[in-house]
Amino acid sequence: MATRQIPRTTLGEGASHEGFLRHKRFRWAKLALLLCAAAVAGYALIDAPPRHYGGTAFGYVLGTVATLLILWLTLLGLRKRAMTPGRWSLKGWTSAHVWLGLSLTVLATLHSGLRFGPDVHTLAWGLMMAVILSGLYGIAVYAALPPALGDSRAEMTRPQMVDALAKLDVQLEAAAQPLALADAAVVRKALAEDPFAAGLLRRLSGSDARSATRRAIVALAPAGDAALLAVLERKVAALGQIRRHLRIRALLEVWLYVHVPLTFALLAALAAHILSVFFYW
Numbered sequence: 001m002a003t004r005q006i007p008r009t010t011l012g013e014g015a016s017h018e019g020f021l022r023h024k025r026f027r028w029a030k031l032a033l034l035l036c037a038a039a040v041a042g043y044a045l046i047d048a049p050p051r052h053y054g055g056t057a058f059g060y061v062l063g064t065v066a067t068l069l070i071l072w073l074t075l076l077g078l079r080k081r082a083m084t085p086g087r088w089s090l091k092g093w094t095s096a097h098v099w100l101g102l103s104l105t106v107l108a109t110l111h112s113g114l115r116f117g118p119d120v121h122t123l124a125w126g127l128m129m130a131v132i133l134s135g136l137y138g139i140a141v142y143a144a145l146p147p148a149l150g151d152s153r154a155e156m157t158r159p160q161m162v163d164a165l166a167k168l169d170v171q172l173e174a175a176a177q178p179l180a181l182a183d184a185a186v187v188r189k190a191l192a193e194d195p196f197a198a199g200l201l202r203r204l205s206g207s208d209a210r211s212a213t214r215r216a217i218v219a220l221a222p223a224g225d226a227a228l229l230a231v232l233e234r235k236v237a238a239l240g241q242i243r244r245h246l247r248i249r250a251l252l253e254v255w256l257y258v259h260v261p262l263t264f265a266l267l268a269a270l271a272a273h274i275l276s277v278f279f280y281w
């Protein structure tokens, strides 16, 4: 059974960013283009005094479609935590999310009629554009990642990594038994090294500058215990692999710390925008 390595991201679960953008031969890209074309045609062809904005009948239609789309796009957060394969796979949802999300630049901008000013309506539009830009940034991050992601896939899965580390630690413990107290203490520090406990910045850097296992190699090398040094080297290699894995995971997740809070700010501004429109009506 395939084990997912990067469980909290849609794109890390077996689909390259390309596969996901091209999903079903660009089905969602085509639909998004169609939506935009219909919106532009309606804007240009349906009579309006002197042009459409949020308050014309066509403007209301655009506003309603854009609002429903934004609510649906927000639901991806729930959907990605309840994954199912098949027709409405997470890959399909995310493809639709990206392309229909991009179509909002046209739909909501035409809805605004370009009436921008220091008000809650423009705030909602601005936040929506910020969410979309952050989404584009996320896609760019994924686009830069595939080779590293591929390497990571060729390596072990997380449970396998934890298991390999535990086995090395058992060997280290055995090898440390005959050591003098000071040397045994150095090995114990290496035993306690836990790469999964590293904070976000350490995980993003992938650095092993403070690795107790590396230090143990330097400290114990003069004694020349080849068996012990070999286990320590293997642990350094295993830790390096885990750090690379954690770094990729952190890179894939970190941009969501912008995308998601901006989404909630957008929902609040959108609610204020809609309420104020009906309040003044």
Ligand code: HEM
Pocket (backbone or CB within 6 Å): 008, 009, 010, 011, 012, 070, 073, 074, 075, 076, 077, 078, 080, 094, 097, 098, 101, 102, 104, 128, 131, 132, 133, 134, 135, 136, 138, 139, 252, 256, 259, 260, 263, 266
């Ligand atoms: C107003 C429009 C948008 C809203 C409200 C929105 C909202 C969201 C939300 C709530 C999530 C789920 C995050 C989570 O819980 O983990 C998400 C994920 C995502 N968004 Fe958007 N988004 C919008 C537009 C876009 C656009 C235009 C793009 C790309 C160009 C984009 C790219 C993504 C991607 C790739 C993910 C999935 C990340 C992952 O699962 O690893 N979004 N978005």
